[in-house]
Amino acid sequence: MTPRVKQNLRSLAYPVGTGVALLALWYGLIALFRVPGYVLPAPHQVLGAVWTERGVLGPAAFITARGAFLGFLAAVGAGFLLSLALGFSPRIKLSFYPYVLILQMMPVTILAPIFVLWLGQGLPSIVAITFMIGFFPVVANTTMGFLSVDRNLQELFTVCQATRIQEIRYLRIPAAMPYFLTGMKIAGTLAPIGAIVGDFLAGSAKDGVGGIGYMTISYFSQLNTPALFATGMVACVMGFIFVGGVNWLHWFLLRNWHESIAKRE
Amino acid sequence: MRPFPRLSVAAVLPLLLPLFLGGCGKPESTPAADAAGRPGPTLTKVILQTDWFAQPEHGGFYQALVKGYYRDAGLDVEIDQGGPSVRPQEIVATGRASFAIGRSDDVIVFVSRGVPLVMVGALMQRDPQALMFHEESGIRTFKDLDGRNLMAVPGSNFIPVLERTFGIRLSITPSDFGMSRFLADNNFVQQCFITNEPYYVRKQGARVGTLLLSDSGFSPYRVWFTSRQYAREHPAVVQAFTAASIRGWRDYMEGDRTETDRMIGVLNKQMLPDFIAFSVEAMRTHQLVAGDPARGETYGQIRPARVQELIEQLTAIGILTQPLKVEDVFDPGFLPGEAR
Amino acid sequence: MSRPPVVQLENVGKRFGSGPVVLDAVSLAVQPGEFVSLIGPSGCGKSTLLRLIAGLTEATAGGLRVDGRVPRDARNEMFFVFQDANLMPWRRVVGNVELPLILRGEPPDRRTNRVRAMLGLVGLADAAEKFPWQLSGGMKMRASLARALSVAPRILLLDEPFGALDEITRDKLNEDLLAIRDRDPFTAFFVTHSVSEAVFLSTRIMVLSANPGRIAEEIDVPFPYPRRAELRESPEFLKLLAATTHALRAVRT
DSSP: OOHHHHHHHHHHHHHHHHHHHHHHHHHHHHHHHTOOTTTSOOHHHHHHHHHHTHHHHHHHHHHHHHHHHHHHHHHHHHHHHHHHHHHHOHHHHHHHHHHHHHHHHSOHHHHHHHHHHHHOTTHHHHHHHHHHHHHHHHHHHHHHHHHTOOHHHHHHHHHTTOOHHHIIIIIIHHHHHHHHHHHHHHHHHHHHHHHHHHHHHHOOEETTBOOHHHHHHHHHHTTOHHHHHHHHHHHHHHHHHHHHHHHHHHHHHHTTTOTTTSOOO | OOOSOOOOGGGGSOTTHHHHSOOOOOOOEEEEEOTTOOEEEEEEEEEEEOSSSSOGGGHHHHHHHHTTHHHHTTEEEEEEOOOTTOOHHHHHHTTSOSEEEEEHHHHHHHHHTTOOEEEEEEEESSOOEEEEEEGGGTOOSGGGGTTOEEEEOTTOTHHHHHHHHHTOOOEEEEOOSOSHHHHHOTTOEEEEETTTHHHHHHHTTOOEEEEEGGGGTOOOOEEEEEEHHHHHHOHHHHHHHHHHHHHHHHHHHHSOOHHHHHHHHHHSTTOOHHHHHHHHHHHHHTTOSSOOGGGTOOTBOOOHHHHHHHHHHHHHTTOOSSOOOHHHHBOGGGSOGGGO | OOOOOSEEEEEEEEEOTTSOEEEEEEEEEEOTTOEEEEEOSTTSSHHHHHHHHHTSSOOSEEEEEETTBOGGGGGGGEEEEOSSOOOOTTSOHHHHHTHHHHHTTOOHHHHHHHHHHHHHHHTOGGGTTOOGGGSOHHHHHHHHHHHHHHTOOSEEEEESTTTTSOHHHHHHHHHHHHHHHHHSOOEEEEEOSOHHHHHHHOSEEEEEETTTBEEEEEEEOOOOSSOOGGGGGSHHHHHHHHHHHHHHHHHHO
8 A cells, every 4th residue: 555545545534434423423313312213314214215216316316407507507608698798898787787686686486486477387497596596696706707807908908909809808708717617606506406496486296206396395295204315415416516517617617827726836 | 375284395494303302292280160260170281283274174173162062071172273384293293282183194104104193083074185277277077187287285195196096197386385376377277175275266256176186086084183192191081082073073064153263263364254154165065074974974983994995095106115004093992982 | 310200299298187297298209219218216107108108098288199190090010018927817828929919810820930939039939838827927028028029019118027027037138128129120118117227228218207207317328239238347337327327316306
């Protein structure tokens, strides 16, 4: 075993050790307080439920992930375009930004029935709800990016006699990238939550299989607590993958040059 | 105006925490006083947890309270109203109430999950749960629901049973407990209480048809239940409560309900006389409370055969993880003779 | 032989809004090929003067002509080297240097050749694929120079470009700048705080006084080109250095 492997194993020992301790605590609590299974199921029961419900939870995760992904794409795409417009001139920003804020402040629970009325049950509404949740962070961050370009660089472009379009393409968009990606990371974290909440309000299910939100209500009303916890676990994993993907994209696009990632020499 | 009592989305928060703190609902005694204020025999304190705000669907209990049937049986009954975030099964399981109201299929499912409940009497022979739709939608029978979108509480037992029984497929939308979507869309189908929502949507001008779920072959009772422990420790109380409640229900349906309806109206501002009349009429028309006398059904009755059938239906849709027998969920020992 | 001045200022004045007057009655005529340094105490408006010539800001009084035109219309002939290297961090050195060419619509193969030549000229050929964060201060400034030279400007405006560098690097860059100018001549305006640098590089030194900014003194630098590093130790250089320093001190009062 090389020293490097040994060192890695040693650092791994900390989180793994803590995990084992937490598991022991979990079992201990159940035993000590004689907690019934429908209140706090034991870890092996939860894992068992993941297995038995896999035919349902798999599709549920897929349904929710799909809604989250599409809503996320919409939020990122539309957010970027709107920011481009807002960053075009301070006057446009002044005109429209307050309304973007208003839209952001409206609670999702108010917007959801409106979406359902316009778009119908299921995926379109869920995408719309997820979009609403992720849209503002993208706009807020990206707009700031467009408007806070280094003055010196702007002057450079003036010296080069760049057209407005050239300036946007070669200067503002690349300069705004770190801000945009930060907004995107935030939207990526919110998207799975948005899709699950959207499922509560606008979801749809066939043959007993709906999204994560739907299954949560279903298991809860049947007091199937192990399955409820299992749903939580699946949602967690899905969230990890989603956020991990977005974070990877952030790293990938900025890895060459941004101080947040590139190592200083 | 809300519809049927269901486990609302707002209650997804683990209100299960109270279950951690197990309690024991020891019935307290209240000294009774007669009309002259002289001390009488002590009454046993009993708490009944209903599943919603006061409504005609709880009428028999309020009648028993108002008419003094509980006091006659030696009980000081307090009726606690339920609501969107109240889970009656847990409240009984932790001993914070002696009895609660629910549907027999829910009780069976909860028992299979390990909650130690037992049902002891039925307030309704047929549950008011129904589906409502617009006449324009062309729906006449359960089979016509095939391929339709239905707003219901996810996880409701009747959904897979209906699909199996009639060979249909439904698309379910989580219930928002409102009626605005129903009113906005002629093709909308939603879960309701036959004693409730149709009144309001008709008032808004909708032409409404209903299908009572009990007519589909899936026919749970609406029952009151207690915990195993309570039944074991206070059998006399359970028996007295059961008998007095049945008396109250019979009187509510056949006798003078004026005072009770007034009390319900005071407890729940939305219970206007016109609406209560509609509800009670619906209970009569569909033989919800007393059942069908031609089949030997009567107030309070729970038939083991029907419970068995329900267990089999629930097993067939795979919702019972362990095999249950009738005696696991129902104790007939507390019903008065005529109700068995 | 009198050629028309490539840059001409007549009584040029500048004030920002209703603030103090930054420049007052500045008159100057610069011949093609001159190297004019602007020195003076802080607040004398030397950077402002540079930016007026570059057309980055407008005079509020007087007339300014570059190549016979308003500075704005003469941008094709000029380029600016900023105090900060002012490189785009998301582009490699090549990407930064070729920016002005891209913006002018030069085709890729022409660009590549030109950029390679410029990088060779400033000694950055090996660093072509690096990102700015990987470069030292001196290298970044070289890249900035390469960028400025890529469009072969007739007039080069430099705003304290070497101020943040250490003396050795600065001296080297001074020599390299002159070497480049020897090959492809351009007219230069150079703002600096270093008197030694001004004397080494220039044909003429303008000493400005502050409050308001005016040309206090004009000093000719007669040394011929090409100028080598040894010049800095010659007695004539040191004498001119002392005189210029003296003139600078005089305007500080």
